[in-house]
Amino acid sequence: MGGNLQAEPGGIASFSISVRNTGNTVAQHKLTCASGHGWPVELGPSQSSTIDFEPLDILEFLPMQVRLRIPPVTNGSPPAGEVDMITCTVTSSNDPTFSHSEYANVTVSELKVFSTELFDLQGNPVGPEASALPITVETGETVNVSMSITNIGNIEIPLSVKLQSANTDWGMYLVYDGVIEYDRVTFNLLPGHSTTVQVTAIIPLSTFDGSQNAFSLTTRLDEVGTNQFITNGTNFLVGKLLGLSLESSGEKVQATVGAWSQYSLWLNNTGNGALNLNWSTAEPPPGWQFGIDSAPKSIDKLVSSEVSFGVIAPNLAAVGDIEQSIRVRVIGTYYNDSVEVFIDLELTVVPTLHFGLELAPETSVHDLPRETQGQIVVIINNLGNSPGGGNLSAIIVDGEGVEDPEWSLQYEHSFDELQPGEEISVIISVTPTADAGSGLRTVEITILGQADEGVIVTTSEVLSLGVTAESSTTAFDLSSIVSTEVFFSIVVLIPIILFVVVRRMRSSAKIYDDEGESLVAPGVHTSQENISERRAAALMEDVEKEDDVISGDISQFEIQAALVQSIGDLPPPGPAPLPTGLPPAGLPPVVLPPAVMPPAAAFSSSPATTAQDITVNIDDNAAQGGVIGSEQSSSEPMPEAGQQNVAIAGMPPVPPTGLPPGWSLEQWRHYGAEWLQRHSGK
Template sequence: LNNIERIRLPAGTSTQVGEWMIMVEHRGGSSQRFSIVLAADATLIPKADLTTFGNSILPSSYTPLVGDLVSVSLAWHNQGTLASGAYRIQVEDVTEGSILYDSNRSSLEGGELDSVSFFTQFSTTGIHTLRLSLDTSNQVPELNDGVGGVNNNVLDVDIEVTAQGLRVVFLQDDGSIPQSTADRDAAAYVEMDVRNETGLSLPFVVMHEGTGERPVSLTVSGVQEPDLIYPAILNSPEDQWSRTVNESGPFTLSGQGTENDTVYLQLDLEDLSAALDGSTERFARAGTFVVDVTARYQNQPTVSHTQRLTFIIDQVDSVDVVPSGTVGVEAQPGGSTGFSIGVRNTGNSAAQYTMSCTSASQWQIMLGNSNSSTLEFEPLNILQDLSMGVNVFVPGVSNGQPAAGLIDQITCVVTSPTDPTLNHVEVVDVVVSELRSFKSDLYGPSGAVGPGALAAPVYANTGDVVYYNHTISNDGNIEMGFTVTLERGNPSWAAQMSYLDQTSSTNLNLNLPAGQSADVQLMLVVPETAREGNSNTYTLRVEHSAQSFTLNTTSLVVSDNLDVQLEQTEAGIVSAVVGENFTFVELNVLNTGNADLDLEWSYGLAPDGWTVNYANPPSFVGVLSQANVVVAILPPNQTDAGTGFDLPLYVNASNDGRFVTSELVVRVEVPESDFAGISTDESSAPLLFIPRDGSAQQTFTLVNEGNQPLSGTLRAEVRDSEGMVLSDRKVTVSPSSITELGVGQSIDVVGKVMPDSDAEDGRYQLVIVFTSDSNVVIEFAADTSVSAQQSSGGLLNMSPWIAYPLLAAVAVAMVIAARRLKSSAKVTDSGTDLVSPDAHTNPDHLGTRRDEALDISHSVNDMASGEVSQDEIAAALAQSMDMPVPLASA
């Protein structure tokens, strides 16, 4: 409960500056903690403030008789925030002008009370005004006193002192009349047996202490209840009471000491709200109650006496606690259940009760509309009842717990802050019911797939195998069985599910204990025939029952994957041997994507003098196909052994404007190599037209073009165009061996041909063959032929004037043929210069075109086919001579 108080200043107030005091009062029956927030343009001033209140002067009787001893109780408190220090108080009878009490008091702390009692007597009748004054010497700086603020240090109370003549006295328990003031006060103070009685019957007497016979009337006030804070204020009780006196009067009493000076009466008080004879007892309400009995002269009302009867009804703490809805209390995990506990106050005062509930399994409990397991009931009046709901929350399933059938005990204890003996316990069993719950999650190559409507497709390449994990979790608290079904949009795409030892392309069965999970592995295959953009949809259904199932959906899409790989067939370092032959490196180009690829080839920069080229590389490769590629590498002559470099090879693949490149780096190194170059003077051809049974020789130069000293053997032979060695002529070579010829050094080699007399006509080749110690064979060929003339005299048996011109023509032809001879060791490869740019040729072309271009043997053989006869010579001469002009006819 929040209280907000605003201070409003009247209009026209001249100033709003001053000292203000805030007072907080609690009128409840028990202590109450509170906090206060003050919003003001103000400064807290700690000061003391001694003050009186309504009951600061409390006499034992407000209508004492003259000469009676009256007890006066004084009380006051310091409502400030600072201790008061020493101060002085006085009680004055203003009517008589006398000081009844004067005392110096020690310091009183802020918020504390102080009290004192004293006895006094009054000798005169009438109204006496009693005045209590605090800090009479003005020793204490206060917020409110006679100097400043509101003077709250003074309180006046009037009492009426009556003359002696009548006295009302309640009898003691033994029926005797008490004689002393203390005994009379004790007799007027009684306790009621509330558990067995609903009222009181109290005997009392009216005694005449005057002279003469007097008529006396008697009045009895209603039952009243003093205020708890201000006892001088009498309130009407909540219960309804009746009061009766056995005789109503008036009574005639004789003078004191005579026979009829006293009348014996009985006062009956009955609580009409109480009842002890029903099914439910209703006790009289607890509290302190008073009844004033007054006797007065009927013809002189100022002579009277009032005796206050005070009776106490003790508190009865009694409560009925009744649970309801405690049978069959159950709930699923994650749910809640509850029951009620009703409390009825069967005591005799408003009571407050506290209920606290606990769970043996530490489950959450909420009482009523709160979120606490401990709650105080609203204060209950007599026979009022209230039902408190107990809400029990069963925790969600974790690892299969709480299991179905588990029983948890809920213990509720009802206590009362006003009755330490009250301790009522109720125990209720809460049963965990079955929860059949599960979930399935599909995980792909990139993680969780998610809901089917939002799931992104998984892109895969042709021929790929895509793996999924389908996780099924039993989130319930009881074992559950499942059927897992796989449906494919295109059944031609292969798929397989596997779980433990089960494999299937359509469905699997499995059982899961509570709290357990299982992973079903899914293997989806993209067929080789799939092309870019093809797709397939897969639906996984996990079914526990016809009404309980989950669906997970995913799709595979063949991606627009361009991928090409360039691989070396035989991995390792490429050894490029120095020689006349290329070193060939075999490569594979693989189209690992799903689109046809056009290929373009290139390579990185090789060192100076090296020859690198592709041999007929493929310009196209199909999907998931491969092609062979050959790279020809030729190092320059005399390259040092151990020389090496990294040769980058590139293939650029394209499809419809999209490109992908693959690179392969090949390590090329030169090993120790034997190689020789053989050449001869191209300006002479001494081996042509060798006479039969004659001989001719030609000098050749052999150079070590390798990278290590050269040793080996030499031999020579004559071969025809088909490579067959001729046996109709002898051939020699000198020297026949070479030993440790240094790199770059040369040596002259002489080849000699000696035809037999029956040597065949035609052009043949003298082949000089060098075989190194490492079995490297180098050959060099020079044209050779024998003379076509088989002379019977002169040149071809012709006349000199015919033979000499013919011989000159043959010599010219031989010179031209000799100049066209080329050295095999110094050949300049210009073949690629004759090829169109970006075209590729077969590097294995040396020798063939040259041989064909230089092969004139057939024409020679046609021109010199043998001996010319005499008739042929004569016919030729006749054709060249001028014939005589024929004669004209007559």
């Protein structure tokens, strides 16, 4: 054998070998061929590397084809120029000592071939140019798509990529190895290696929805005399592309009794617009609970989000698969457009130990006498689907959650195994000590299940109830109602508050330093001279000792004057009428001043008088209960000069000649003191 045998990777190199019987008798021979690289060798019509010849007569020969299969290129191997030696050996069935070998060399030829693939914005292949899906873009957006090129031959090759677009108004260019080229890039690619060329497109703001721009990328083997190329391309479509996908791990949701089981879902926005989301699940079977934990209300474009789906199996649910699947649905909306996806989840119930706690009716723990036991009767139910026991613990705490040492609890701390649906009762004895407060306390009962390996214990169940001791024997046991800190705060703060209130009351009290002020009713308008006159009258300073005469008889006039004085200070029935007009400057009046000022001439024309002889005439009807004086209206008759007069309380004394001309009684009440002061010096 010999010759120049060559084959490309993935091809076949073949040759023939002939066996001739040169002996003197009929003989049968066997042919075996092997590759130095261990590549497959096939002989004759079979695919085996060993074959038995038919018996050959003397000098008879028989040819046999030998085929060597060159493996395809994997990561550039076998490389071009690789040589494989084939060894073929002939043996005789008649003569074990006979053996003859032949050799042949096969050289691996060059294989210059490459592949390309164009991807969209999400990294999904768009397919061949003739059937490629459009790539949806938005106005004013800058997008990047990529094309990968792989050298699937066994030798380094030069390549070029050329960009062409139908609408040259769009800004489009190529980026390779960080360098921008507007229409063509060139590079060399080693065997088994890949590279990426990026296409950047700037969508003008002037484009409108529905506009398209077709583009193509032509990858060519850049050698003279070759015409090997691949063209990829698609359309840019201006508009909104809404896309959602909802995926899971594919496994069944494992549900437990009495506790939430979490199952992860993945939501992917495959479109180019942000979506508002609306989640829903199918109606659960009776006793089941479904829910989606913190389901996102929106998702941005080209974003993936993990969502947790929760499920609780009903009490005493049997272990095993559930026939009914659960559908989780999500609808994404963009303005008036929407897209909907859903996924059906299969359920299976796993072995679970779950206990329930409840109080028996005979529980009695309110108003307990001190140092006397009360009973809490707890019913423990196995609500799971697997047998198991558990441990019980209980503490008693106050309103702040702190354990109260003045109460004692006695109970069995563990219980035996319970079958599904079985229940037992546990008694907890509660005893308040002699120092226990009568406020509300809380007993917290906790149970922790224990089961065989492989059984899920869902929760440690907790039950709380209130207990109280009998009312305190003292009149008021504040310390038993509130905490120690609050009790001492009340004890300290109340005296401080009382002290501050008393100090403020004392500081706001009015003290009269002028003895004259105490002789005038509060709020009564009068002058300083009138105050002095009242003081003198009260102290009887003007009474001369030698003329002081005491009479034992009381006249009718004195009786009437006394009645007027006493009646004048009493309030009238019903609300007092308010006078009109503004008060004069000076001390404020008891009521509003009259609307009209007295005549100006009155302040200068009347003769001078003194306070001692100024009185007001008292009519006989005063003794019969009539009210005059401060409550007398301006229409009542005025006293005339020369009459025997008495003073009316709350009003300046009227002159003996009567009121000045043009004055009313109401005007005199407010401005009479000023008139008297002006005329006293004349």
